[in-house]
Amino acid sequence: MNRFAVFQKIIETGSFTRAAHELGYTQSSVSQTVASLETEFNVRLLQRSRWGIKLTPAGQKLYPEFQQLLRQYETTHTIADQINGLETGTVRIGASNSTSRYWLPGLIKGFEAQHPHVHFTLYQGDYDEILADIKRGKVDLGFIKQTLTQGLFTTPLKRERLVAVMDPDHPLADQEVVSLADLKAHSNNIILIPEGSHSDVRAAFEKIGINPEIKDQIQDDYTVMAMVEAGLGVSLVSELMVGNSDFNIRTSHTEPEVAQDIEIAYQNPAGLSLASTHFLKYVISQREQLA
Numbered sequence: 280m281n282r283f284a285v286f287q288k289i290i291e292t293g294s295f296t297r298a299a300h301e302l303g304y305t306q307s308s309v310s311q312t313v314a315s316l317e318t319e320f321n322v323r324l325l326q327r328s329r330w331g332i333k334l335t336p337a338g339q340k341l342y343p344e345f346q347q348l349l350r351q352y353e354t355t356h357t358i359a360d361q362i363n364g365l366e367t368g369t370v371r372i373g374a375s376n377s378t379s380r381y382w383l384p385g386l387i388k389g390f391e392a393q394h395p396h397v398h399f400t401l402y403q404g405d406y407d408e409i410l411a412d413i414k415r416g417k418v419d420l421g422f423i424k425q426t427l428t429q430g431l432f433t434t435p436l437k438r439e440r441l442v443a444v445m446d447p448d449h450p451l452a453d454q455e456v457v458s459l460a461d462l463k464a465h466s467n468n469i470i471l472i473p474e475g476s477h478s479d480v481r482a483a484f485e486k487i488g489i490n491p492e493i494k495d496q497i498q499d500d501y502t503v504m505a506m507v508e509a510g511l512g513v514s515l516v517s518e519l520m521v522g523n524s525d526f527n528i529r530t531s532h533t534e535p536e537v538a539q540d541i542e543i544a545y546q547n548p549a550g551l552s553l554a555s556t557h558f559l560k561y562v563i564s565q566r567e568q569l570a
Contacts, residue, residue, distance in 0.1 A: 350552060439517055
């Protein structure tokens with residue numbers, strides 16, 4: 280049992296019980312692991328309450344160091360496996376719905392053909408959540424939009440275009456290209472936006488001097504499209520998400536174009552495991568093939 284891995288799982292899950300379940304340990308052994316760390320470093324690391332657990336001030340300072348020690352431990356094991364003719368490791372990825380559905384399956388399949396013993400853990404969320412996961416070390420690599428990558432190491436991948444999404448009875452539904460001004464004027468100001476795209480959509484409207492008056496921000500792209508199908512408003516959704524959807528909706532390109540530059544981001548190349556470093560290089564080599 281790696282004590283730092285146990286501690287990280289507690290922080291990730293927010294619970295001793297869930298951490299024990301996911302790791303296959305007993306709750307008492309997990310509690311004893313934290314107690315041994317607190318004894319060794321002579322500080323209290325976690326504060327428990329009926330609302331869950333949180334890091335103490337000392338824990339907040341030590342947790343990044345624990346994560347670094349864990350990465351070094353995992354890298355050491357990976358090197359040992361390579362010496363023995365194996366190549367192992369786990370790559371932890373943060374990605375949005377569109378990236379998870381349309382980019383990652385092909386990327387992981389191609390990578391696993393070359394590195395069959397490497398495993399993947401995927402954390403899905405909007406771009407703000409992915410950014411937070413990268414910064415706190417929950418994921419090694421994250422696919423996020425360029426406007427959020429300040430302070431991180433990044434490599435540009437692809438420009439993800441947003442398209443206007445309308446129900447079939449919308450007055451602009453049959454147009455191949457719609458202006459943002461017309462979209463707002465013919466939609467009773469009801470615009471529904473997936474959370475990760477909110478700032479880009481607002482900026483595009485404001486650039487042409489229009490307040491979009493966005494009604495709702497919704498976590499899930501599929502929920503947005505279901506609401507559009509029901510006639511509850513219009514939206515701008517990633518072109519990747521609508522390409523193969525089963526919703527009875529209509530899509531149009533927009534004038535001006537609304538797009539997000541997607542990059543793969545990470546904290547520090549020196550802190551990446553060998554498996555994550557290899558996957559990063561593979562993703563970069565495949566960026567021209569991303570749909």
